[in-house]
């Protein structure tokens with residue numbers, strides 16, 4: 408069997424790329440997914456779309472992606488579940504100056520954002536507690552979407568353009584000859600010859616790259632998610648709120664549910680086996696996280712705990728994706744999404760499709776090159792995300 412391009416991984420990144428490549432006229436694309444579409448990190452994602460990023464290129468990417476989410480039915484087809492409820496991001500007084508600088512940069516790339524005094528934040532969302540905050544960022548166009556729906560819509564759109572998608576078929580190794588890729592070997596034991604293979608295997612990307620002798624500086628870090636049911640007295644759904652000072656986030660879901668989790672842990676310091684994805688989380692782990700949630704949004708103290716699951720991020724040392732050809736010719740990497748992959752997926756697909764077809768990518772590719780981690784020190788230093 409042969410293919411022009413094999414994409415490994417049917418998450419939001421692999422499917423977005425399949426669509427973007429096909430839309431550029433690339434033919435003979437085969438996407439292989441070991442389980443089902445969105446079975447990886449995509450299916451366990453919280454799906455927040457916020458636009459606060461420390462680098463210009465990441466801001467440009469999220470702005471481009473937001474544009475796609477805003478007109479998803481026309482741009483891709485189907486419903487992304489995008490809810491533009493707006494996002495508030497509270498920071499400690501010591502972070503205010505850094506926040507002001509980032510907001511000026513956000514505006515420079517066309518992002519709508521303003522800094523509110525903590526006492527003013529109640530005009531947007533009266534249920535957050537502003538105590539201890541030094542400033543609150545308001546992004547009125549941000550919100551959240553449905554990652555599984557987005558991956559599925561991309562897959563449908565890709566199929567309409569002729570992409571073949573095989574689910575339930577794992578790639579066991581990447582086939583090479585000398586210093587170039589020649590295809591993949593599947594769990595069926597057959598070999599698919601292809602001059603281009605894209606590793607979009609998410610949490611499994613490092614292991615997959617290793618089969619071709621390529622080492623990716625990616626750590627799989629644990630990020631549990633907790634679901635609570637809001638008391639009917641809570642009223643209308645809240646906005647997305649990230650309390651960077653107190654270390655909690657909340658995003659509403661249908662059925663009076665709220666997804667919440669911790670922003671205090673550095674996930675890179677909590678490695679986890681990706682096979683644990685989706686496992687249950689003990690209540691004693693949920694309790695401290697839910698306490699922080701209640702401090703951020705006191706009315707959620709009345710909410711009932713429903714469930715928790717083990718989530719995980721594929722984290723690079725600078726918390727930015729690797730979007731590049733590997734040292735092995737023909738092996739491309741679209742991994743290391745570092746917990747941002749949902750909101751960046753439209754732009755990531757667009758970016759890599761441009762690179763693969765020899766076109767100029769819309770955003771400077773340099774910050775996403777694998778070579779940025781060339782020194783051992785750079786490959787081993789994991790920074791915290793957000794403002795840094």
Ligand SMILES: Cc1cc2nc3c(=O)[nH]c(=O)nc-3n(C[C@H](O)[C@H](O)[C@H](O)COP(=O)(O)OP(=O)(O)OC[C@H]3O[C@@H](n4cnc5c(N)ncnc54)[C@H](O)[C@@H]3O)c2cc1C
Nearest residue numbers: 416418419420441447448449452453455578609718748750
């Ligand atoms: C708990 C949690 C919360 C998150 N919250 C947010 C958020 O609020 N906002 C945001 O923007 N992002 C968020 N993210 C991150 C975002 O969801 C991910 O970065 C994104 O979904 C990753 O997509 P992906 O396609 O790279 O990887 P995945 O979704 O993991 O897809 C990779 C696919 O590859 C398949 N695969 C792996 N190995 C093989 C193989 N050898 N052969 C064939 N197939 C293979 C897997 O089965 C999987 O389906 C969150 C993630 C998690 C887990």
